[in-house]
Amino acid sequence: MKSNVSWTDRLRNQVAARAAQISRNAKPSGWFDAIARKRQPKLPHGAWESPASRIESINTVSDLIALYLGSNSFFDLKSTTQASYRLYLHRIEMKFGNLPIHALEERGARTAIRQWRDEVLASRPRTADATIGVFRMLLNFALDEEYIGRNPVTGIGRIHTKTRRDVIWTDAQIAAFLATAPRHLARVLLVAVWTGQRQADLLSLTWDCYDGKYLRLEQRKSARGSSGRRVKILVSSELQRVLSEIKSEQRGQSQLSSPLDWGSDPGMILTTLKGEPWRRGFRCAWRKAVAQAGVSGVTFHDLRGTFITLSYRAGATIREISEASGHDETECERTIRQHYLATGAEQVITRLETGRRFASDDWITTGAPGADAPLIEQRFTGPRHTRIAKPRHALGRELQVNSNEP
Numbered sequence: 415m416k417s418n419v420s421w422t423d424r425l426r427n428q429v430a431a432r433a434a435q436i437s438r439n440a441k442p443s444g445w446f447d448a449i450a451r452k453r454q455p456k457l458p459h460g461a462w463e464s465p466a467s468r469i470e471s472i473n474t475v476s477d478l479i480a481l482y483l484g485s486n487s488f489f490d491l492k493s494t495t496q497a498s499y500r501l502y503l504h505r506i507e508m509k510f511g512n513l514p515i516h517a518l519e520e521r522g523a524r525t526a527i528r529q530w531r532d533e534v535l536a537s538r539p540r541t542a543d544a545t546i547g548v549f550r551m552l553l554n555f556a557l558d559e560e561y562i563g564r565n566p567v568t569g570i571g572r573i574h575t576k577t578r579r580d581v582i583w584t585d586a587q588i589a590a591f592l593a594t595a596p597r598h599l600a601r602v603l604l605v606a607v608w609t610g611q612r613q614a615d616l617l618s619l620t621w622d623c624y625d626g627k628y629l630r631l632e633q634r635k636s637a638r639g640s641s642g643r644r645v646k647i648l649v650s651s652e653l654q655r656v657l658s659e660i661k662s663e664q665r666g667q668s669q670l671s672s673p674l675d676w677g678s679d680p681g682m683i684l685t686t687l688k689g690e691p692w693r694r695g696f697r698c699a700w701r702k703a704v705a706q707a708g709v710s711g712v713t714f715h716d717l718r719g720t721f722i723t724l725s726y727r728a729g730a731t732i733r734e735i736s737e738a739s740g741h742d743e744t745e746c747e748r749t750i751r752q753h754y755l756a757t758g759a760e761q762v763i764t765r766l767e768t769g770r771r772f773a774s775d776d777w778i779t780t781g782a783p784g785a786d787a788p789l790i791e792q793r794f795t796g797p798r799h800t801r802i803a804k805p806r807h808a809l810g811r812e813l814q815v816n817s818n819e820p
Contacts, residue, residue, distance in 0.1 A: 472561050475518075476511040479503050482555050502548035509534075515561055518553065523566040536573060543572045582720040583607070587709045595703040598687050601656055602700075603717070605684065608653040610721030610739035611645075613714050617692040619683040624649070624657060633740045643740045657683065664689060 472478055482488055483503070488496065509530060517523060527549070535542035550567040557565050588607065592600050605616055615633050623631050629647045649657070660683060667689045682691045700714060718739060725735045 472515060472556075474511065474515065475513045476507055478515060478552065478556050478561065479507055479511075481559075482552055485555070487555055498544075499548055502545045503552065505545055506549050506552070515556070518556075518566055519563050524570065527567060528570055531570070531573070539573045546570055581712060581716050582723050583712050583716060587707075587712060591704065591707040591709055594707040596687065596699075598685065599699060599703045601660060602684055604653065604656050606714070606717040607720055607724075608650055609647050610718050610725075610735075611647075612718065613696070617684055617696060620681040621661070621683060622681065624683070626654075645738060645740045647738050660684075 472481060483500075488499070491499065510527075527546075531542050531546055535545055546567060550565065550570070553562065553565040553567055556562045588603070591603055595603070602616065605611075605619075606613075609616070609629060611631070612633065615631060618634070619629070619631060623629055627649060629649055631645060633643045633645065664685070685691055686695075697714075704710075704712075721739060722735050725738070726732070730738075
Protein backbone atom coordinates (compact mmCIF):
# COMPACT_ATOMS: atom_id res chain seq x y z
CA MET A 415 0.00 0.00 0.00
CA LYS A 416 1.43 3.33 -1.01
CA SER A 417 1.99 5.80 1.79
CA ASN A 418 0.26 9.17 1.65
CA VAL A 419 3.30 10.90 3.17
CA SER A 420 5.21 12.91 0.58
CA TRP A 421 8.95 12.58 0.15
CA THR A 422 9.46 16.10 1.50
CA ASP A 423 7.66 15.19 4.73
CA ARG A 424 9.71 12.00 5.05
CA LEU A 425 12.91 13.97 4.53
CA ARG A 426 11.83 16.54 7.09
CA ASN A 427 11.06 13.79 9.62
CA GLN A 428 14.43 12.15 9.00
CA VAL A 429 16.25 15.43 9.52
CA ALA A 430 14.30 16.09 12.72
CA ALA A 431 15.04 12.60 14.03
CA ARG A 432 18.73 12.98 13.24
CA ALA A 433 18.85 16.37 14.92
CA ALA A 434 17.21 14.93 18.03
CA GLN A 435 19.74 12.08 18.09
CA ILE A 436 22.65 14.50 17.76
CA SER A 437 21.19 16.64 20.53
CA ARG A 438 20.92 13.64 22.86
CA ASN A 439 24.49 12.55 22.15
CA ALA A 440 25.95 16.06 22.00
CA LYS A 441 29.09 16.72 23.97
CA PRO A 442 29.40 19.72 26.28
CA SER A 443 29.98 23.07 24.63
CA GLY A 444 33.55 23.23 25.85
CA TRP A 445 36.07 20.59 26.72
CA PHE A 446 36.83 22.41 29.95
CA ASP A 447 33.17 22.22 30.94
CA ALA A 448 33.26 18.49 30.30
CA ILE A 449 36.27 18.11 32.55
CA ALA A 450 34.59 20.26 35.17
CA ARG A 451 31.43 18.13 35.14
CA LYS A 452 33.43 14.93 35.20
CA ARG A 453 35.53 16.13 38.11
CA GLN A 454 32.68 17.75 39.99
CA PRO A 455 33.24 16.42 43.51
CA LYS A 456 30.59 14.06 44.85
CA LEU A 457 29.77 15.23 48.33
CA PRO A 458 28.58 12.51 50.71
CA HIS A 459 25.14 12.65 52.27
CA GLY A 460 25.10 15.15 55.10
CA ALA A 461 28.42 16.67 54.11
CA TRP A 462 27.11 20.20 54.48
CA GLU A 463 26.16 19.45 58.08
CA SER A 464 29.65 18.06 58.68
CA PRO A 465 32.36 20.60 57.72
CA ALA A 466 35.07 17.98 58.14
CA SER A 467 33.46 15.71 55.51
CA ARG A 468 32.99 18.62 53.13
CA ILE A 469 36.64 19.68 53.42
CA GLU A 470 37.88 16.13 52.88
CA SER A 471 35.98 15.93 49.57
CA ILE A 472 38.25 18.64 48.05
CA ASN A 473 41.79 17.30 47.96
CA THR A 474 43.61 19.01 45.07
CA VAL A 475 43.62 22.28 43.16
CA SER A 476 41.81 20.48 40.32
CA ASP A 477 38.98 19.62 42.69
CA LEU A 478 38.85 23.24 43.77
CA ILE A 479 38.67 24.48 40.17
CA ALA A 480 35.86 22.03 39.41
CA LEU A 481 33.97 23.20 42.48
CA TYR A 482 34.38 26.84 41.48
CA LEU A 483 33.17 26.21 37.91
CA GLY A 484 29.98 24.77 39.32
CA SER A 485 29.38 27.57 41.82
CA ASN A 486 27.17 30.62 41.61
CA SER A 487 30.26 32.80 41.86
CA PHE A 488 31.25 31.60 38.39
CA PHE A 489 27.79 31.53 36.81
CA ASP A 490 27.11 35.10 37.92
CA LEU A 491 29.91 36.32 35.64
CA LYS A 492 29.32 37.48 32.09
CA SER A 493 29.83 34.92 29.33
CA THR A 494 32.92 36.68 28.01
CA THR A 495 34.44 36.76 31.49
CA GLN A 496 33.67 33.08 31.96
CA ALA A 497 35.43 32.24 28.70
CA SER A 498 38.58 34.12 29.69
CA TYR A 499 38.53 32.66 33.21
CA ARG A 500 38.41 29.14 31.78
CA LEU A 501 41.64 29.77 29.87
CA TYR A 502 43.45 31.08 32.93
CA LEU A 503 42.10 28.29 35.13
CA HIS A 504 43.28 25.72 32.61
CA ARG A 505 46.78 27.23 32.75
CA ILE A 506 46.69 27.07 36.55
CA GLU A 507 45.44 23.48 36.53
CA MET A 508 48.19 22.37 34.16
CA LYS A 509 50.77 23.57 36.68
CA PHE A 510 49.17 23.07 40.09
CA GLY A 511 46.29 20.68 39.37
CA ASN A 512 47.74 17.77 41.37
CA LEU A 513 48.89 19.97 44.24
CA PRO A 514 47.14 19.09 47.51
CA ILE A 515 45.03 21.85 48.99
CA HIS A 516 46.87 21.81 52.31
CA ALA A 517 50.15 22.55 50.51
CA LEU A 518 48.87 26.04 49.69
CA GLU A 519 49.01 26.92 53.37
CA GLU A 520 52.60 25.82 53.84
CA ARG A 521 55.48 28.23 53.91
CA GLY A 522 57.03 28.64 50.46
CA ALA A 523 53.80 28.37 48.46
CA ARG A 524 53.85 32.07 47.59
CA THR A 525 57.47 31.84 46.48
CA ALA A 526 56.71 28.86 44.23
CA ILE A 527 53.78 30.67 42.60
CA ARG A 528 55.83 33.83 42.09
CA GLN A 529 58.69 31.85 40.55
CA TRP A 530 56.26 30.16 38.16
CA ARG A 531 54.99 33.56 37.09
CA ASP A 532 58.49 35.00 36.63
CA GLU A 533 59.95 31.98 34.83
CA VAL A 534 57.02 30.83 32.67
CA LEU A 535 54.53 33.68 32.31
CA ALA A 536 56.71 36.80 32.45
CA SER A 537 57.24 36.88 28.67
CA ARG A 538 53.66 38.20 28.42
CA PRO A 539 53.24 40.57 31.38
CA ARG A 540 49.54 41.28 30.90
CA THR A 541 48.71 37.58 30.65
CA ALA A 542 50.87 36.87 33.67
CA ASP A 543 49.08 39.46 35.78
CA ALA A 544 45.67 38.23 34.61
CA THR A 545 46.55 34.61 35.44
CA ILE A 546 47.75 35.54 38.91
CA GLY A 547 44.61 37.62 39.39
CA VAL A 548 42.35 34.66 38.57
CA PHE A 549 44.46 32.42 40.82
CA ARG A 550 44.00 34.94 43.63
CA MET A 551 40.26 35.00 43.00
CA LEU A 552 40.10 31.18 43.03
CA LEU A 553 41.89 30.94 46.36
CA ASN A 554 39.72 33.71 47.80
CA PHE A 555 36.78 31.51 46.86
CA ALA A 556 38.43 28.61 48.69
CA LEU A 557 39.11 30.87 51.66
CA ASP A 558 35.46 31.94 51.83
CA GLU A 559 34.35 28.31 51.61
CA GLU A 560 36.78 27.44 54.44
CA TYR A 561 38.88 25.00 52.44
CA ILE A 562 42.09 26.88 53.21
CA GLY A 563 43.16 29.17 56.01
CA ARG A 564 45.17 31.69 54.00
CA ASN A 565 45.63 32.83 50.41
CA PRO A 566 49.30 32.60 49.36
CA VAL A 567 48.69 34.63 46.18
CA THR A 568 47.74 37.70 48.21
CA GLY A 569 50.64 40.11 48.10
CA ILE A 570 52.04 39.04 44.72
CA GLY A 571 52.31 42.28 42.79
CA ARG A 572 51.94 43.10 39.13
CA ILE A 573 54.79 42.96 36.64
CA HIS A 574 53.10 45.01 33.92
CA THR A 575 53.63 48.65 34.85
CA LYS A 576 53.31 50.44 31.52
CA THR A 577 50.27 52.62 30.90
CA ARG A 578 48.85 54.18 27.77
CA ARG A 579 47.91 57.53 29.28
CA ASP A 580 50.44 59.27 27.06
CA VAL A 581 49.10 57.69 23.83
CA ILE A 582 46.33 59.43 21.91
CA TRP A 583 45.12 59.51 18.33
CA THR A 584 46.48 62.44 16.36
CA ASP A 585 44.38 64.44 13.91
CA ALA A 586 46.34 62.91 11.03
CA GLN A 587 45.64 59.36 12.23
CA ILE A 588 41.93 60.07 12.63
CA ALA A 589 41.78 61.60 9.15
CA ALA A 590 43.64 58.63 7.63
CA PHE A 591 41.27 56.15 9.25
CA LEU A 592 38.16 58.02 8.14
CA ALA A 593 39.49 58.18 4.58
CA THR A 594 40.15 54.45 4.17
CA ALA A 595 38.03 52.53 6.70
CA PRO A 596 34.60 51.09 5.84
CA ARG A 597 31.85 53.52 6.72
CA HIS A 598 30.31 51.39 9.47
CA LEU A 599 33.70 51.27 11.24
CA ALA A 600 34.41 54.96 10.64
CA ARG A 601 31.14 55.73 12.42
CA VAL A 602 32.32 53.75 15.44
CA LEU A 603 35.45 55.90 15.62
CA LEU A 604 33.44 59.11 15.45
CA VAL A 605 31.05 57.98 18.17
CA ALA A 606 34.03 56.94 20.32
CA VAL A 607 36.00 60.15 19.89
CA TRP A 608 32.90 62.28 20.58
CA THR A 609 31.80 60.35 23.69
CA GLY A 610 34.95 58.85 25.24
CA GLN A 611 33.22 55.58 26.10
CA ARG A 612 34.60 52.05 26.16
CA GLN A 613 34.25 49.70 23.24
CA ALA A 614 31.76 47.38 24.95
CA ASP A 615 29.54 50.29 25.99
CA LEU A 616 29.56 51.77 22.48
CA LEU A 617 28.69 48.51 20.74
CA SER A 618 25.77 47.96 23.11
CA LEU A 619 24.24 51.41 22.57
CA THR A 620 20.56 51.32 21.62
CA TRP A 621 18.32 54.02 20.22
CA ASP A 622 16.62 54.22 23.61
CA CYS A 623 19.84 55.82 24.88
CA TYR A 624 19.49 58.73 22.43
CA ASP A 625 16.77 61.38 22.72
CA GLY A 626 17.98 63.63 19.92
CA LYS A 627 20.15 65.77 22.18
CA TYR A 628 21.80 63.54 24.78
CA LEU A 629 23.22 60.04 24.98
CA ARG A 630 22.44 58.41 28.31
CA LEU A 631 23.97 55.07 29.23
CA GLU A 632 25.05 52.98 32.17
CA GLN A 633 28.64 51.85 31.85
CA ARG A 634 29.09 48.12 32.06
CA LYS A 635 32.52 48.09 33.67
CA SER A 636 32.28 48.69 37.40
CA ALA A 637 33.39 47.32 40.70
CA ARG A 638 32.04 43.86 41.37
CA GLY A 639 28.74 43.95 43.16
CA SER A 640 27.94 47.54 42.19
CA SER A 641 26.06 49.00 39.28
CA GLY A 642 27.85 50.81 36.48
CA ARG A 643 28.27 54.55 36.41
CA ARG A 644 25.54 56.49 34.61
CA VAL A 645 26.74 59.15 32.19
CA LYS A 646 24.92 61.80 30.18
CA ILE A 647 26.69 63.15 27.09
CA LEU A 648 25.63 66.10 24.98
CA VAL A 649 25.66 65.03 21.32
CA SER A 650 27.62 67.39 19.07
CA SER A 651 26.27 68.57 15.74
CA GLU A 652 28.72 66.34 13.85
CA LEU A 653 27.69 63.31 15.89
CA GLN A 654 24.02 64.18 15.36
CA ARG A 655 24.55 64.00 11.61
CA VAL A 656 26.28 60.64 11.97
CA LEU A 657 23.45 59.22 14.08
CA SER A 658 20.84 60.56 11.66
CA GLU A 659 22.64 58.87 8.79
CA ILE A 660 22.71 55.57 10.68
CA LYS A 661 19.00 55.84 11.49
CA SER A 662 18.05 56.55 7.89
CA GLU A 663 20.14 53.65 6.65
CA GLN A 664 18.59 51.23 9.14
CA ARG A 665 15.09 52.34 8.13
CA GLY A 666 15.95 51.68 4.51
CA GLN A 667 17.17 48.19 5.37
CA SER A 668 14.00 47.42 7.32
CA GLN A 669 11.89 48.42 4.32
CA LEU A 670 13.83 46.18 1.95
CA SER A 671 13.47 43.07 4.06
CA SER A 672 12.20 41.99 7.44
CA PRO A 673 14.49 41.93 10.45
CA LEU A 674 14.27 38.13 10.52
CA ASP A 675 15.74 37.92 7.03
CA TRP A 676 18.55 40.28 7.91
CA GLY A 677 19.14 38.84 11.37
CA SER A 678 19.43 42.40 12.62
CA ASP A 679 18.39 44.21 15.75
CA PRO A 680 16.85 47.59 14.82
CA GLY A 681 17.44 48.79 18.39
CA MET A 682 21.22 48.83 18.12
CA ILE A 683 22.94 52.02 16.96
CA LEU A 684 26.29 50.61 15.80
CA THR A 685 25.97 47.51 13.62
CA THR A 686 27.93 45.52 11.09
CA LEU A 687 27.84 46.06 7.34
CA LYS A 688 24.79 43.77 7.17
CA GLY A 689 23.00 45.63 9.92
CA GLU A 690 23.66 42.95 12.54
CA PRO A 691 24.75 43.69 16.12
CA TRP A 692 28.44 43.32 16.87
CA ARG A 693 28.38 39.98 18.70
CA ARG A 694 31.86 38.96 17.60
CA GLY A 695 34.48 39.89 15.04
CA PHE A 696 34.72 43.60 15.82
CA ARG A 697 38.31 43.53 17.03
CA CYS A 698 39.47 41.64 13.96
CA ALA A 699 37.65 44.03 11.62
CA TRP A 700 39.03 47.02 13.52
CA ARG A 701 42.63 45.77 13.31
CA LYS A 702 42.31 45.26 9.56
CA ALA A 703 40.90 48.75 9.08
CA VAL A 704 43.67 50.30 11.18
CA ALA A 705 46.35 48.45 9.21
CA GLN A 706 44.75 49.47 5.92
CA ALA A 707 44.83 53.12 7.02
CA GLY A 708 48.53 52.89 7.86
CA VAL A 709 47.88 53.81 11.48
CA SER A 710 50.13 52.25 14.11
CA GLY A 711 50.94 52.67 17.78
CA VAL A 712 47.36 53.33 18.93
CA THR A 713 44.47 51.14 20.03
CA PHE A 714 40.72 51.58 20.23
CA HIS A 715 40.92 52.25 23.96
CA ASP A 716 43.28 55.17 23.28
CA LEU A 717 40.27 57.03 21.90
CA ARG A 718 39.17 57.55 25.51
CA GLY A 719 42.39 59.38 26.28
CA THR A 720 41.98 61.30 23.03
CA PHE A 721 38.53 62.45 24.14
CA ILE A 722 39.90 63.60 27.50
CA THR A 723 42.81 65.47 25.95
CA LEU A 724 40.79 67.19 23.23
CA SER A 725 38.08 68.17 25.72
CA TYR A 726 40.63 69.77 28.02
CA ARG A 727 42.19 71.52 25.06
CA ALA A 728 38.77 72.94 24.21
CA GLY A 729 38.44 74.42 27.70
CA ALA A 730 36.45 71.79 29.63
CA THR A 731 37.27 71.31 33.30
CA ILE A 732 38.48 68.04 34.77
CA ARG A 733 35.20 67.57 36.62
CA GLU A 734 33.16 68.07 33.45
CA ILE A 735 35.34 65.60 31.54
CA SER A 736 35.00 63.07 34.36
CA GLU A 737 31.21 63.30 34.33
CA ALA A 738 31.07 62.84 30.56
CA SER A 739 33.59 60.02 30.15
CA GLY A 740 32.91 58.15 33.38
CA HIS A 741 36.53 58.41 34.47
CA ASP A 742 37.61 59.19 37.97
CA GLU A 743 38.74 62.81 38.31
CA THR A 744 42.20 61.67 39.39
CA GLU A 745 42.51 59.47 36.31
CA CYS A 746 41.45 62.34 34.06
CA GLU A 747 44.04 64.61 35.64
CA ARG A 748 46.79 62.03 35.15
CA THR A 749 45.93 61.62 31.49
CA ILE A 750 45.86 65.37 30.96
CA ARG A 751 49.19 65.87 32.71
CA GLN A 752 50.82 63.33 30.39
CA HIS A 753 50.03 65.53 27.39
CA TYR A 754 50.23 69.02 28.85
CA LEU A 755 53.34 68.74 30.99
CA ALA A 756 55.66 69.34 28.02
CA THR A 757 53.41 72.09 26.64
CA GLY A 758 53.39 73.80 30.01
CA ALA A 759 57.19 73.74 30.14
CA GLU A 760 57.34 75.45 26.74
CA GLN A 761 54.96 78.16 27.97
CA VAL A 762 57.14 78.73 31.03
CA ILE A 763 60.24 79.31 28.89
CA THR A 764 58.30 81.59 26.52
CA ARG A 765 56.98 83.75 29.36
CA LEU A 766 60.37 83.85 31.04
CA GLU A 767 61.99 84.93 27.78
CA THR A 768 59.58 87.82 27.28
CA GLY A 769 60.02 89.04 30.83
CA ARG A 770 63.78 89.32 31.19
CA ARG A 771 67.25 88.79 29.72
CA PHE A 772 70.26 87.47 31.57
CA ALA A 773 73.02 88.59 29.20
CA SER A 774 73.38 91.87 27.32
CA ASP A 775 73.49 92.06 23.54
CA ASP A 776 77.11 93.25 23.69
CA TRP A 777 78.13 90.25 25.71
CA ILE A 778 76.43 87.85 23.28
CA THR A 779 77.82 89.67 20.21
CA THR A 780 81.42 90.25 21.32
CA GLY A 781 81.70 87.31 23.59
CA ALA A 782 83.17 87.19 27.06
CA PRO A 783 86.90 87.91 27.41
CA GLY A 784 88.80 84.75 26.79
CA ALA A 785 85.62 82.88 26.06
CA ASP A 786 87.12 81.24 22.99
CA ALA A 787 90.28 80.17 24.79
CA PRO A 788 90.40 76.49 25.53
CA LEU A 789 90.03 75.49 29.09
CA ILE A 790 93.22 73.89 30.42
CA GLU A 791 92.98 71.84 33.52
CA GLN A 792 95.42 73.17 36.09
CA ARG A 793 96.77 70.99 38.81
CA PHE A 794 98.04 72.19 42.15
CA THR A 795 101.82 71.86 42.21
CA GLY A 796 102.61 73.57 45.51
CA PRO A 797 104.04 71.90 48.58
CA ARG A 798 101.79 69.49 50.32
CA HIS A 799 101.47 68.88 54.00
CA THR A 800 103.64 66.03 55.17
CA ARG A 801 101.81 63.29 56.95
CA ILE A 802 103.56 61.75 59.93
CA ALA A 803 102.78 58.11 60.27
CA LYS A 804 101.68 57.23 63.76
CA PRO A 805 101.46 53.80 65.25
CA ARG A 806 98.09 52.24 65.78
CA HIS A 807 96.18 53.68 68.68
CA ALA A 808 98.67 56.53 68.81
CA LEU A 809 95.97 58.92 69.94
CA GLY A 810 95.17 56.68 72.84
CA ARG A 811 98.82 56.51 73.87
CA GLU A 812 99.08 60.29 73.78
CA LEU A 813 96.07 60.58 76.05
CA GLN A 814 97.68 58.15 78.47
CA VAL A 815 100.94 60.09 78.50
CA ASN A 816 99.17 63.38 79.05
CA SER A 817 97.09 61.96 81.85
CA ASN A 818 100.23 60.78 83.74
CA GLU A 819 101.82 64.21 83.68
CA PRO A 820 101.64 66.16 86.94
